[in-house]
Amino acid sequence: MTNMSISALGAKLKSRFRYGQRIDPSRDWLVLLSVSGIILAVIVVWNVWAFDTVSKGDSIGAPVETGAPLFNQASLNELNAMFSARASEEQKYQSGAYTFTDPSH
Numbered sequence: 001m002t003n004m005s006i007s008a009l010g011a012k013l014k015s016r017f018r019y020g021q022r023i024d025p026s027r028d029w030l031v032l033l034s035v036s037g038i039i040l041a042v043i044v045v046w047n048v049w050a051f052d053t054v055s056k057g058d059s060i061g062a063p064v065e066t067g068a069p070l071f072n073q074a075s076l077n078e079l080n081a082m083f084s085a086r087a088s089e090e091q092k093y094q095s096g097a098y099t100f101t102d103p104s105h
Contacts, residue, residue, distance in 0.1 A: 016027060053060055092098050 050060055093100075
């Protein structure tokens with residue numbers, strides 16, 4: 001293709017996409033489908049890149065800084081003791097050490 005044919009093709013496309021007095025539904029559909037196709041291609045490329053990045057073990061965005069743990073061992077031991085006490089109380093109800101009298105009878 002020469003420069004003349006490329007510029008002629010550009011002028012033809014420009015005249016085809018120009019809004020004028022007439023409504024051109026085929027032009028509008030072509031623009032709509034072209035823009036939708038470009039957006040779909042960008043979305044697919046972004047998702048492929050994100051999947052590839054995450055599958056390699058990298059992170060997307062800024063790396064997370066590691067700091068001090070949220071709980072210390074003493075608070076975890078207190079929670080463990082509390083749940084152990086609850087479990088022993090439940091065991092007393094199940095074994096019959098505690099009895100329950102229904103006030104409705």
